Amino acid sequence: MDHDLGLKCTICGEEYTVDQTEYVCPKHGDDGILDVIYDYELASRTISPQTLAQDPTRSIWRYLPLLPVDPGAVRALIGHARYPSNPLAAVGWTPLYAAPRLAEKLGLQHLWVKDDGRQPTASFKDRASAIAVVKTRELGYEVVTTASSGNAAAALSGLCAAIDQPNVIFVPKTAPQAKVAQLLVFGATVFLVDGTYDEAFDLCLVAAPAFGWYNRNTGYNPYMSEGKKTAAYEICEQLSVAGSTEGGRAAAPFQAPDWVFIPVGDGCIIGGIHKGFKDMLALGWIDHIPAIAGVQAAGSSPLVDAWERGLEGWDMTLVEAHSVADSIVAGLPRDRIKALRAARETGGAYISVTDSEILAAIPELAQGCGVFAEPAAAAAYAGLVKAVGTGLVGSSDRVVVMSTGSGLKDVAGAMKSVGQPHTIAPDLAEVRRVMNALR
Secondary structure (H helix, E strand, O other), rough: OOOOOOEEEOOOEEEHHHHHOOOOOOOHHHHHHEEEOOOOOHHHHHOHHHHHHHHOOOHHHHHHHHHHOOHHHHHHHHHOOOOOOOOHHHHHOOOEEEOOOHHHHHOEEEEEEEHHHOOOOOOHHHHHHHHHHHHHHHOOOOOEEOOOHHHHHHHHHHHHHHOOOEEEEEEEEEOOOHHEEEHOOOEEEEEOOOOHHHHHHHHHHHHHHOHHHOOOOOOOOOOOOHOOOHHHHHHHHHHHHHHHHOOOOOOOOHHHHHHHHHHEEOOOHHHHHHHHHHHHOOOOOOOOOOEEEEEEEEHHHHHHHHHHHEEEOOHOOOOOOOOHHHHOOOOOOOOOHHHHHHHOOOEEEEEEEEEHHHHHHHHHHHHHOOOOOOHHHHHHHHHHHHHHHOOOOOOOOEEEEEEOEEHHHHHHHHHHOOOOOOOOOOOHHHHHHHHHHHH
């Protein structure tokens, strides 16, 4: 690799080389989540705001010196990143949309929506799965596996299909049909588990070593957060362009927002994005880390409870979880240590929103800025609405909302949010009747 890597336990702080342990801290078993550590001075010799300004690559691979993969393995799989040869080469660099109408409605001056529904498989989870696919080949595994409520599985199976990589997927049988359809179409071996997501996760943990598969599970495989952190890099790069046209701050090469709102289930996205901001601050690319708000569905909010009670991740226990926002349903978030630290270390917060608030956010987000979000993704915007209402976010704060998955992932959920269309006879008089009623 072009950079030195290490691994650090999030519980005891013990450090390891990458060849000493593959997934977790040996002292703590499956709960011993590791964090990837870098030699930032070494990395800065090959990547900087100046080199990025000259780099036409528009994917996560523009940040290759800050990713825990062998550059040779990446190039072998994607070819030249400037000219994507397959979906694996096109992960990342999703649009950051200004949302002035939503901002005005909320009384904010600056609001952006980061639309990760525009990824190759239509969710944020492509960022982690891209790293997983490369690591699978780099480490010589024949099969890669994951447990998922839907999106991570679709991301893994889709990117595996792009390079003919066998994969095995465990999902709860309650996963939306649109997500299961993606898995089957992409050719994955799919196990619908007659149980919860947490049970599917636990089954995957024991199946992977039993069959010799590489385990992509977030909150277990430390490298998955590294793919997810790239969203933070993109936000700051893209905000710097936006800021240059609206008189924004320019004290550092890139601009960080004041707040980022993120939907949270297992906690890996929020932990990963926090890691990305920490990287940038350590490299001197930004002058502050934004406050990070994690948003959970009220029926699946163990991190909100832990936040409010001052619990650490290792104090948490499994709870029953349910919500219309299936992608963020988790009874015991697997990356809970990093997830709690993301909010606590940044002066952020955890917020719960009801299913009705989540469903209301879907058309509001779509009609306010043109982003069609699945229920889990819309939860982030619902959280912002609540935060503005309580005064947590100020009118002059620069806010980014993460929309983590396309509404096409869960059409049934979207229909719940808007009702049914007008059914009429093929008659102009019928059109007039409906239009008059709408007036």
